[in-house]
Amino acid sequence: MTEPTVQAVNLRKTFGDFVAVDNITFSVEKGEVFGFLGPNGAGKTTTVKMLCGLLMPSSGSAKIAGFDVAAQPDDVKNSIGYMSQKFSLYSDLSVSENIEFFANIYGVDNTMLKARKKDILGLVGLEGREHTMTSSLSAGWKQRLALGCSIIHEPRILFLDEPTAGVDPDSRRMFWDLIYSLAQKGMTMFVTTHYMDEAENCKRLGFIYNGKIIASGTPLEIKRTKMRGTIIEIDTDSPSEALRLIKPVETMKEVSFFGRLIHAVTDTPAGETEQPIKAIHGVLDRNGIKVNRISTIPPSLEDIFISLIEQEDSHEKA
């Protein structure tokens, strides 16, 4: 394989005493959809800005498409596309004028421009609306147009910083389809998000918290390796009474509502849950609560990240 499209080694950024990004190391392979996850303020945007050359790293290094962000910023700029959290378009320019402007500043040849513009309009689905003023597009369309503008120069890697924040679910779905189709054409996609359902869509993930990467790998790998204990899902007719009764059961780490279901996390590994299931069943039966269903379930990414954050926080306190 060729070298990774993004390679960060001990990347660190401090603002005064505050450590925003704390010695993170990771890599992203060509053509992959890489999800960079974390709660707000974890260091996602700071990392992206360092990778795009908008911020200088305090220490460590990063290579984008083989170019060093600190030493070869111009080569980096020509290799990347960047879509920031805000819709970075000119609302007083038309759809077509926005595309042309970004094509021009990325040095797209005039002979190429027409074809590229047609491609982009087709890709984002704005054919026939070239002369619409950008300000009159809905948020979802603005976002697709912003994506179109950020790939006008066919970058090798596209950074998307919280691209779907504040967009309705339908548009989010459409936006992700666009991300996949670009990745299939070989463009590397680096997406930050705090939506866990979107994380499941990524080929690989990095989870950042308090400036540190606390988990990375494919969604499956993370689920396999990072979950301590097993989740037992219980469906009963009186969940609040059941919750109270399950909490003191032996080996229960954490018991919480999940909609009208109960998720009970036990210390025991996935294959050895017969004992705790029996114990829960027993206590509910004795108290006359009907159990509709009780079984172990595979953890969702959200379950894992919540437990990872809790581990991290208790670690911090200790």
Add this chain to the structure above:
Amino acid sequence: MKKHSLLAPIIKKEFIQIIRDPISLAAVIMIPIIQLLLFGYAVSFDIKHIPMGIFDQSQTRESRQLIRAVTASSYFVIKGDAHSRAEVTDSLEKGNIKIGVIIPPDFADAVNAGKTANVQLLIDGTDANVGGVALGYFIAAAQGYSLDITKRILNEQGASGLLKNFPLLSQRLRIWYNQALRTENFIVPGLIATILMILGVLMTSQSVAREYERGTMEQLIVSPVKVYELIIGKLVPYIVIGFIQVTLVTLIAISVFHVPLRGSLLLLTFTTFLFLVSAMGIGFLFSAVTKSQQVAMQMSFVGTMLPSLLLSGFIYPISSMPLALRVFSYVVPAKYFLVILRGIFLKDLGISVLLNQILIMVLISCIVLTLCIIKTKKSLD
């Protein structure tokens, strides 16, 4: 990838945006015209027809001669004769007169006896400017009158020959550059500098701050556009607008206010360009620092309006300011442009005389643009 200048797309985009907002465009073209007309007509520093009250207790030929000497010019108008001291002070208090003259009963006797004759002057000092001018005019007139008396007495005593031994100062008055001492000739060039400064800073700061607010600045900075291309590209369209403003305002100065344009148009164009670069560079810098249209607007008003009006020498001569303000005035570009404008309009000064001002404006422009580049590069940290 082929590397050619990315200036053109930025300039083009900026022009499209300017044209898309015709109301703002009309405003920046009309505001200087309206301001020039308003200020040009309203502001006059000529002090004439100062209302004067007189309480003449002497009522003699001598006292009337004094009064005639004082009122011969158009500087004072007599607002009725007072019959008591109280009447004079009352009129002063009410503001009916600005200056009160009280001539004592023994005025003529003193004059004729060759003694010092006292005249009391009461001046309303609330408007220090008018008060000061009134005092000056009065003293000048009174001295003229004293001189007349001196001559007359010497004549009467047959000693007119002595006059030859008095080395009297003779004034041959010739006023240069503004022969009629018209305020307009002084005010209008000053107004041009002030108006352009304020609008120049305001326009650029708004346009750049908008890019920060909308997040497009980030997009430009990650693109291959160089920071200097970005700055020049943003400034060029506003410099063009600045030239439109200057042209209109100059035409009005010449046609409406009859301000003579005696100097070189080429020099005027060149110095205007320098001035616009420095003013708009300051506008760019303000928004690179504040990144907000609102704050940048306030900064533009406070940072340009007051200094250009007060510290440029537009109204108040810089030489009479305290040291701290004089030092501060050195960084106000309008100060230099004002000297240049007055020099070109009224005096037909050439580049050699204005070289200092021109060099300082070049220096200010260089410093401001360098700061813009540094600040923009760091602006996202």
